[in-house]
Amino acid sequence: MATDYDEVRSDVKESQERSLEALQSANAPDAKSVIRELDEADAFDDAMTPGGEFVAEELIVQVIPQAEDEFTCYSCFLVRHRSQLASEKNGHAYCLECKG
Template identity: 75%
Template sequence: MAADYDEVRSDVKETQERSLEDLQTVNAPDARSVVTELDEADALDDGLIPGGEIISDELIVQVIPQAADEFTCYSCFLVRHRSQRARESNGHAYCVEREG
């Protein structure tokens, strides 16, 4: 007797039908309620950091201008001391780390 190996076994077929019925009977949330919940969650996220703490402080950073003995590397864009200058070409200075 030949066996059809592509045919779904009866026990698997019953399980699939039961799981489909279970999914159909589950109360799915309304799309509008999901959007409302997401909007409320986004509103609560303002001012939170990954640890969940609320930050209301402003960060104050003092910017110091580039000194006369410093240069900005044209390759890595970091401000370096003049002793770290490797070469200068076309008006652009390059640091030792980028040339090495």
């Protein structure tokens, strides 16, 4: 009689079925309730600082346009003075720190 060694043994199969039944009968939360809890937690995280205080301030930042003697490095994206220009390739400028 030929033996199929790839077939799952009966005792292992029974063990797997019992563990699956135990998992299914466990009192696990459903996916919708988990998503709802995560959404509620995210709502609180938006207005909280690391110290746990609510912040109701609006930040106002003045944006200064790039001057004519400045360039933006294509590698690090920092605005640098023209004295920091190392090279220009294909219309992209690179600073001394990124080129070195």
